[in-house]
Amino acid sequence: MAEGGSFEAAVREIEAALGRLEAAVARRGETERALGDLEIEFSRLGEDRSRLVQELDNSAARAGRLEEANREVSRRLVAAMESIRAVLDAHGG
16 A cells, blocks of 8 residues: 555656646746737837937927027018118108
8 A cells, every 4th residue: 555655646746746837837938928028019119219219300400490590580680670770860760
């Protein structure tokens, strides 16, 4: 009976070990799926970052053009006001 008990105990140990192995394989599969999901998300974040960098560059360029246009308008307004003053002064205004 001792041999039968040993055999049954060994079978139970093997079954328990197989159960742990199956659980480890399942966890590994879940981890790999999660890693794949993270890689996809990381890729999307990289694409979003690239798009945002491009938009920022475009906005900065537009802001520069608007600043230049603003300086030109200001310069022309000053020139127009000076011309008006000169005309008024010349005509006793």
